Amino acid sequence: MKKKGPKQQWPRKIKRFFTSVTTPDPGFMEKTFSLGERAPYNQEAGKKDKPNRRGEENNRRIIKPLPLAKVRRKPLAVRPLEVKKDGGQGEEKNSNARRTATGLAAQEKRQAQSGQGEGSHQDYQAALKAQAEDVQEEEPFLGWDIDPRLSVNLERVSRVFHIPPNMDVVVREFEIPFEPPLKAAIVYIDGAASRDVADNYILKPLMLLPRLEGEEKEAVRGDPVDLVYKTLLPGNQVARKECFQDLVEAVLNGDTAVLVDGSREVLTVESKAWPVRSVEPPRSEAVIRGPQEAFVEHLRVNTGLVRKHLRNQSLVTEIFTLGQVSRTQVAIMYLQGLVNPKLLAEVKRRLEMVKTDAIADSGILEIFIDDNPRAFVPQILATERPDRAAAFLTEGHVVILVDGSPFALIVPVTFWALLHTPEDYYLRWPFGTFVRWIRFLAFFFALLTPALYIAIVNYHQEMIPTDLLLAIAASRERVPFPAVVEVILMEVSFELIREAGVRIPSVIGPTIGIVGALILGQAAVAANIVSPILVIVVAVTGLASLAIPNYGLNLSLRIYRFAFLVAAAALFGFVGIAVLLFLLNVHTVGQKSFGVPVVSPVAPYRPPSFDLVTLREMFKHSLLPRYMRPRRHRRQEEFNRYWHPLTTMLAKTKGEARKENDKRQEG
């Protein structure tokens, strides 16, 4: 028998390790966290924690966020002003008491560094080190009120924005010529705020207007900010803020902050001047008939573009700040009174739960909030067309706009909408229906053409009429590869050309056409690598997949096509294709987009289903989609063309019955 050594203990250790890693925290999912609140990572660890500075328990953080990671919350510790003659001492003492040991050390180092001035390499190293430690520290005064002393505020500003190395933030101190002169300062970010506003509409009036008022300079009574706000600042959007965090946020968003000595408030003047591209025609959703403007990278321009289409007081825009470092503004837009409240609550809940450093684009946000990130079928519609976003809003959808992204996200979305374009509605209905059927056909062509070709050529030759069979056989006679290899070769080169076409600099763009045509067309056939009929197959597939209007669906089709080609058709012929289609079907109908099944209103069936592939005259599209559960039933009267005698007649006979039916459905 073996002796029981320390090795025997291994399994227990491993088990303990795994339990500690895998055991979920009870009640983690039940709790809903609002913005700025952190999830308790570990209940056990949390219990050991003492209540932290703000009196919150279970607030243990495994990873410390960056200093600005905190989203603003109500100031919990409002610092009382210590009335002492000796300036900064009182504040220093107080803040020291609240600071951690590391924070103290860092501050001392910084002071030492700034005291010695620029110079030797060692100082630089020390400064770097201090900066590195500083990252771990959270500024305590972010949640505090604005201090009445300008010097303290400016010190805090320079501390928050790391002003000795940071060159972006401009602090300009000046005096307002009252009697006695009042010290003031403006803070803004160079490049984000407009210099014109700072010069002409803040500094000029503040420094000149009090002089002009009269020979007699009156002493300032009461709060000086009051005076400045009411009489001296001509900006149309000036806000009075009390919290230091508000100042930081305003400055970061491109506003200019005006600090006045002796006041507990800060004035933030709207002066945003972010570099913005002008509104241009859409690039990926071009239409012939219809508006030719697309979203740009600026959130406010985008919300304005949507509002241009819906000038309605019920159109609500709510703004969230997501991304703890990037602090991206994310707006949701909806029509109050039409949108399903449950949907709205779900959208907000998902957005609030996003905890990450940066949201670079709406594409990233999409993955954070969609229902099944593993599914290939898109569950959120991205569009760059304001008119499309507005059209979806009127059906009760919610539009999500991300600052910095020219694509709006529309939730929820059905599979059918991915095959639609706004132009379908702008055309007369027979043409709209026609292009939609073409697109619907393109969906199947893009998915199945190469797979069907392979299956027929390899396994089901008897299906082909004899003449065609002979032609195919003759064209394939000199080709040394099996048909599958041919198709894969051609499909891969086609994908290469597509990918290269996206990345290629536009200057040498025409090259791609020549190269592509030569490779895919003539040369490959002439070299007996592929048969001519296969070039047709690949070309038709490529055209069909380019006809799919939604980029996400397009990409998923491209990948599914290879699955059909290799796994199904090459190995099992029609049987394989059938099995894979079955799997695709069962998988897709199970997907949901914010609770709405993706293939609805067909599966699950919700009568009346309309506007899927076939369009009718627009005045007949009177019902809103049922699967959205909007709060209204109709978007327009059932009978709209009353000037037409026939309509009047129809309305008389049918209208009464329908109206009663409507009442029943709504009630």
Added chain:
Amino acid sequence: MSSLRDGHIGAVEATILVAIYMGSKIFLTFPRDMAKLGATAAWFIPLFSMLVALLIFTFFNRLLLRFPGRNLVQVTETLLGPVAAGVATVIYFLIFFFITVVILRELAEMVKTIIMPMTPISVFIGLFLAAALFAAYQGIESLSRGAWLFFPFILLAFVLIIIGTAPFMRWENITPVLGYGPLPLLKWGLIKVALFGEGFILGLIPPYLRDQKDFSMIGYGSIILSGLTMTLTVFAYLLVFGMPSCIHAGAYPLYQMARLIFYGRFIQRVDVLFIFIWVFSILFTLALSLYGGAVVLGQYFNLETYRPLLFPVSLLTYAAVFLAPSFPVAEWLDNQLLRTYGAVVVMLPLLLYLVAKGWRLKEGGENAA
């Protein structure tokens, strides 16, 4: 005791799914077996057994409506107690299991015979079983929606086969109209109620319904739809092939009919296109069977989800599919065993209904309405 449930099913989707489940046997050897039993009047048999099945379902319906939101296993357990319910659960499971095994074997044999004779049959069995397993994992909600989405194509293909073979139909093929006489027809009609043995899946549907009133519609609808489809298939088959030759026309009558379709130079030999429909409908059948077996067991053992049971059940299925040494034996298992003696099992709801009657008397007025 809560019922196993994930999601909701609409009434229409459930009807179609169950109809496909019960009716997909028309693509296999079913029409030929009917022809063997009833000769020129064979189409009476499914029609008659449909009526019997409707009658049984009436009692089944009444039984389940007394326990709204409960599935068959729970009802059985309430009525019979845990031990007898265990036996009943095994019977339910065996029905689903048996159906999976024979249908999987017949489909695999068919694909092997028709399309790829050189491929070993285990490949097809594995392929179809894996696909059915995946679908069963998605749950009955996805299955019902998927079935509803594909139903138009399946219906279209069926109608195309009937229309396409119309030129070959001869009315004299179904004379004498009563075949071997009315009595054998009635007898076989009664026995072949086992054709609707898949109807036990109906017992698992009530927890998924938003409105319990839909249940009777689903049951009657699916039985009538599949019964009429079966009748029509046998009818068309007899019309096209005529009496003695229809027994010798091949193991897969509908396939043989599809081969006949001939319209001009271009539309001929399109039979392989119907492979799609074969595979779709039978995969729905297999997936639902696997699902039914797993749910029945999971419900009896009071599990929270049936999904862990799916893989073991399909592994058992994979092993059992090879038990029949040859295709004729598998066919024999299907027709002589499952679809004949299965009639006894199909009567089980009647027994339960009687117990429920007695139970109600014992309980008193509480559930009397």
